[in-house]
Structures are given as structure tokens and as C-alpha cells.
Amino acid sequence: MTSVFSDAQKRLQHLGELSGISSSVINSLSRPKATLCVSLSVLMDDGSTQYFDAYRCQYSSHLGPCKGGIRFHPHVSQDEVQALGLWMTIKCAVVGLPYGGGKGGVSVNPKNLSRMELEKLSRAYMRAMADFIGPEKDIPAPDVYTNARIMGWMRDEYEVIKGKKQAAVITGKPVIMGGSLGREEATGRGAFLVTEFLRSKEGKAPQDICVAIQGFGNAGYNFAKLLFDAGYKIIAISDSKGGVYDEAGLDVDKLKVSKDRNRKLESDYCEGSVCESDKHKLITHEELLALEVDLLVPAALENAITMKNVNDIKAKWITEVANGPISAAADEILFNKGTVIIPDVLANSGGVIVSYFEWVQNKAGYPWSLDDVQVKLAEKLKASFDEMWQYQHQRENTSLRSAAYAQALKKIESVIKMRGTKAYFSNTEN
Numbered sequence: 197m198t199s200v201f202s203d204a205q206k207r208l209q210h211l212g213e214l215s216g217i218s219s220s221v222i223n224s225l226s227r228p229k230a231t232l233c234v235s236l237s238v239l240m241d242d243g244s245t246q247y248f249d250a251y252r253c254q255y256s257s258h259l260g261p262c263k264g265g266i267r268f269h270p271h272v273s274q275d276e277v278q279a280l281g282l283w284m285t286i287k288c289a290v291v292g293l294p295y296g297g298g299k300g301g302v303s304v305n306p307k308n309l310s311r312m313e314l315e316k317l318s319r320a321y322m323r324a325m326a327d328f329i330g331p332e333k334d335i336p337a338p339d340v341y342t343n344a345r346i347m348g349w350m351r352d353e354y355e356v357i358k359g360k361k362q363a364a365v366i367t368g369k370p371v372i373m374g375g376s377l378g379r380e381e382a383t384g385r386g387a388f389l390v391t392e393f394l395r396s397k398e399g400k401a402p403q404d405i406c407v408a409i410q411g412f413g414n415a416g417y418n419f420a421k422l423l424f425d426a427g428y429k430i431i432a433i434s435d436s437k438g439g440v441y442d443e444a445g446l447d448v449d450k451l452k453v454s455k456d457r458n459r460k461l462e463s464d465y466c467e468g469s470v471c472e473s474d475k476h477k478l479i480t481h482e483e484l485l486a487l488e489v490d491l492l493v494p495a496a497l498e499n500a501i502t503m504k505n506v507n508d509i510k511a512k513w514i515t516e517v518a519n520g521p522i523s524a525a526a527d528e529i530l531f532n533k534g535t536v537i538i539p540d541v542l543a544n545s546g547g548v549i550v551s552y553f554e555w556v557q558n559k560a561g562y563p564w565s566l567d568d569v570q571v572k573l574a575e576k577l578k579a580s581f582d583e584m585w586q587y588q589h590q591r592e593n594t595s596l597r598s599a600a601y602a603q604a605l606k607k608i609e610s611v612i613k614m615r616g617t618k619a620y621f622s623n624t625e626n
């Protein structure tokens with residue numbers, strides 16, 4: 197199996213060199229500060245004990261405490277959390293957050309667990325990590341197949357262990373447990389805003405933009421909903437079980453109601469369902485990615501587009517809602533073909549930006565209004581998008597990804613240089 201982390205390292209090396217970052221800084225950022233690997237035991241409903249491999253990677257803390265989600269998925273591995281930790285490091289720097297990067301996860305298929313088993317697993321994860329993380333050290337959040345309820349259990353477990361209230365230990369919590377208004381939809385909203393910035397630069401109307409979306413979870417659904425409401429024409433959407441297609445345009449609201457009821461998208465279009473008279477067709481994962489669309493949105497997992505299928509990609513623009521959905525080699529081919537890619541490190545940063553707002557609210561003990569959150573999110577993304585756009589347009593042969601990495605790496609390099617020689621050696625200490 198290919199290593200996602202070594203692909204992420206290669207991209208760092210290549211883009212770092214292109215933007216003139218010193219080799220010592222690139223070397224320092226090519227390895228994680230620390231990764232804790234543990235085995236969690238959970239007493240299952242049938243009386244047996246099951247063991248799950250779990251990880252927390254604190255990738256870098258040059259700009260502040262480590263920050264990054266926790267993923268529950270069968271493919272979670274040390275290699276994957278390290279790649280995701282590196283991307284979080286770049287992302288937080290791109291949008292100017294006072295955070296380094298991190299990521300965690302458990303190798304599990306949560307769909308096979310009962311609610312009680314899921315709660316036990318979430319609490320076991322926090323028990324194993326309680327002395328490793330902390331509100332000033334490393335702050336987790338939700339990611340694939342984790343959600344606000346799981347963050348709530350984890351906050352609660354942490355506080356039981358520490359014997360005091362510590363709302364800022366984790367973000368993406370239920371609002372009633374110290375979560376922020378607007379966090380649930382923040383990743384999708386951020387992706388929508390940066391896509392809108394691109395659309396206005398390119399001077400196209402929403403109704404002239406035909407879209408295909410891979411992934412219909414927190415990030416994919418919220419992005420789809422905002423695009424749909426703004427008048428974009430979404431012709432295909434998929435989830436892990438399959439996809440649906442309609443060249444006349446899908447109704448995102450109807451699809452969501454149906455998915456929540458039936459737990460899979462295609463049930464909306466199967467015989468006997470409420471939509472059996474609809475004309476929608478089923479579509480495979482491969483077919484969706486190869487559609488002739490204006491905008492393609494990978495919003496599921498890493499490596500959706502690799503050397504295996506890159507030559508099938510016909511989209512003019514790609515908004516990378518997932519982390520690392522395009523391999524480094526495939527990225528090069530798309531760039532040479534002229535595909536405009538809004539890179540993951542900016543496109544999906546809405547989630548961590550509002551997580552940062554949540555952390556600030558928790559530390560101040562003062563919750564913000566939804567309007568405050570949305571206005572500040574839009575301001576931050578506009579400033580970062582404009583900086584990236586300007587950098588790219590002032591240079592020949594530069595991708596938006598390369599511009600975003602340059603922005604991020606220059607900030608990290610400045611801090612490392614200001615801290616002096618100690619910083620080169622202290623990624624393991626600080």
C-alpha cells in the first residue's frame with residue numbers, strides 16, 4: 197500500500213523548495229514532533245473484549261498548540277495521522293491561526309458499533325490521551341465518522357480525569373456543552389466561500405456551474421447545501437455506498453432527508469422509495485469523478501484522484517474539501533492540464549477556523565452569536581484567499597496550492613528563525 201505520509205512529505209519538499217524555504221526548515225517539518233500509538237480495549241455488548249489501534253500525532257507546535265481532528269475509520273494508521281498532521285500544520289499557518297498541526301484516529305468501523313460501544317470507545321480514547329493532549333498543548337476536534345456527540349463524551353471524560361472543567365480541551369462539541377454556533381457547518385461554509393471567491397474572479401454565474409460531489413457527510417453535505425441554495429447545478433453526489441446522477445440537477449434537501457431516513461443515498465432512488473418515479477440514475481465512484489463538470493468536489497477521503505484515474509478527470513475546477521484527495525503526482529498532471537484547484541489547506545479550513553473561534557470563546561467564557569462567527573470566518577477566508585491568489589498571479593507557472601504552501605511555510609520559517617538555533621532541534625521539546 198502506498199504511504200500517504202511519504203506523498204505528503206514529497207509535496208512539502210517540492211513546494212518548499214519552489215518557494216525558497218531553507219532546507220533545514222523543510223527537514224524540520226518533514227517529521228512529526230511526536231506520535232502516540234496505543235491499543236484501546238472496549239467491553240462489547242456481547243461480553244467480549246475488543247482491541248482497537250489508536251493514534252494521536254502532534255505534528256508541529258511552532259505556531260502554537262497542535263490542532264487537528266480525530267477520525268474513526270478502518271483505514272486509520274500511524275502513516276495516515278502523520279500525513280493529516282502535516283496538512284493541518286500547513287492549513288493553520290495558511291489562514292493565520294495561532295496553532296500548529298496534529299491529528300488522531302482509531303482504526304475501527306464505527307458503523308459496526310452500538311451506541312454504548314461507541315461511547316466506551318470514545319471515552320477510552322480520551323483516557324489514553326488525557327496526559328498527552330490539553331487545551332494549551334493539543335486540541336482535538338471531529339473528523340471522518342466522529343461528530344459533536346463524540347466530542348462531548350471526550351470533553352466529559354477529560355474533565356472527570358482532571359477533576360475540573362476544561363471546555364477548551366476539544367472543539368466541535370455540542371453547543372450546549374461549550375460548542376460554537378456555526379461549527380457544524382463551518383467546513384462546508386468555508387469551502388463554499390472560497391469557491392464563491394473563485395467564481396467571482398472567473399466571472400461565471402452559479403447556474404452555469406455544473407457540480408459533482410464525492411462524499412455526503414458533514415463537509416460534503418453542508419457544502420452541497422450552500423451550493424444548491426446559491427443556484428449551482430449539482431448533477432451527481434455519492435457516499436460510501438454509491439452515487440446518484442441527474443443531468444437536470446439533484447435536490448440536495450430531498451437527498452439529505454432521504455439519506456437520514458434510509459442511511460444510504462441510493463435508497464432515495466430505488467424501487468419502493470419515495471422517489472421511485474424520479475429519473476435519477478445510479479453512478480459508480482469512478483464515473484462520478486470522470487464526469488464532464490465545471491466543478492468537482494472530492495469530500496470523502498485521501499487519494500480519490502491518483503495516477504490511476506487522473507487522465508479521466510475532466511472538471512475545470514476542483515475544490516478539495518477532503519484532506520489530500522489528490523496525490524502529488526496526479527496534482528502535477530492536473531496543473532499542467534490547466535485545472536484550477538483550490539487546495540485542501542485553504543478549501544476545508546473553515547472547520548479549524550471555527551474550532552479556533554470555539555476555543556477562544558471557551559477560554560474567554562463568552563459565547564459569540566452566529567453572525568459574529570460567520571462574519572469573522574468570511575473575513576479570515578477572504579484575506580487568505582486574496583493573499584494566495586495574488587501570490588499565484590504574480591508568478592509564472594505557479595499553482596494555487598504552491599501559493600498556499602508558500603504563505604504557510606514562510607510564516608513557520610519566520611518563527612523558527614526568530615526562535616534561533618534551538619527551534620531547529622526543539623520540534624521534539626516544544
Ligand code: NAD
Nearest residue numbers: 339340341383411412413414415435436496518519544547
Ligand atoms: P463524515 O464522516 O461526516 O463524512 C464522510 C463522507 O464520505 C460520508 O458521506 C461517507 O459515506 C463518504 N465516503 C467515504 N468513503 C467514500 C467513497 N469512497 N466514495 C464516496 N464517498 C465516500 O466526514 P467529514 O467530516 O465530512 O470529512 C470528509 C473529509 O473532509 C475528510 O477528508 C476530512 O478530513 C475532511 N475535513 C473535515 C472537516 C470537518 O470539520 N468535519 C474539516 C476539514 C476537513
